[in-house]
Amino acid sequence: RIAQRLGTEPSKVVLKKFANQETSVEIGESVRGEDVYILQSGCGEVNDHLMEMLIMIHACKIASAERVTAVIPCFPYARQDKKDKSRAPITAKLVANMLSVAGADHIITM
Numbered sequence: 858r859i860a861q862r863l864g865t866e867p868s869k870v871v872l873k874k875f876a877n878q879e880t881s882v883e884i885g886e887s888v889r890g891e892d893v894y895i896l897q898s899g900c901g902e903v904n905d906h907l908m909e910m911l912i913m914i915h916a917c918k919i920a921s922a923e924r925v926t927a928v929i930p931c932f933p934y935a936r937q938d939k940k941d942k943s944r945a946p947i948t949a950k951l952v953a954n955m956l957s958v959a960g961a962d963h964i965i966t967m
Contacts, residue, residue: 859896868884868893870883872909880905882916889920889922892922892923892924893923893925893926895914895926896929897928898929899930900931907933907955910929910956911955911956912959914927914960915959919960927963927964927965928966931966932952932966
C-alpha cells in the first residue's frame, strides 16, 4: 500500500531460510546510487524480522546505495529502552546501534 500511494513499485527481494534457520537475502535489482527505504515490521517474529532488515540494509549498502532509510513502524525491543535494575541491558540502544553498523543512514519509527 505504501509503495502504491507513493506511485512506485516495491523492489524484488528474495528471502530464504537455510536448513539451520539462517536467513539469506538477495536484492533483485540494482540500487546503485539510489535512496533506498526498507520497511520492516518489528512485531510478530521480532528476531527474524530484525535479522532480515539488518541483512537487507547491509546488502543495499554494499551494493552502493546512496542512502538507506529503515522504516520501522514498531521498533523492536522498544520496551527495553532504559535500565530498570542493575546489570539489565538497554536492548533498544543495542538494536539502534546494530541498525547503524549495518549501514542505515536514517531510521524512521513510531
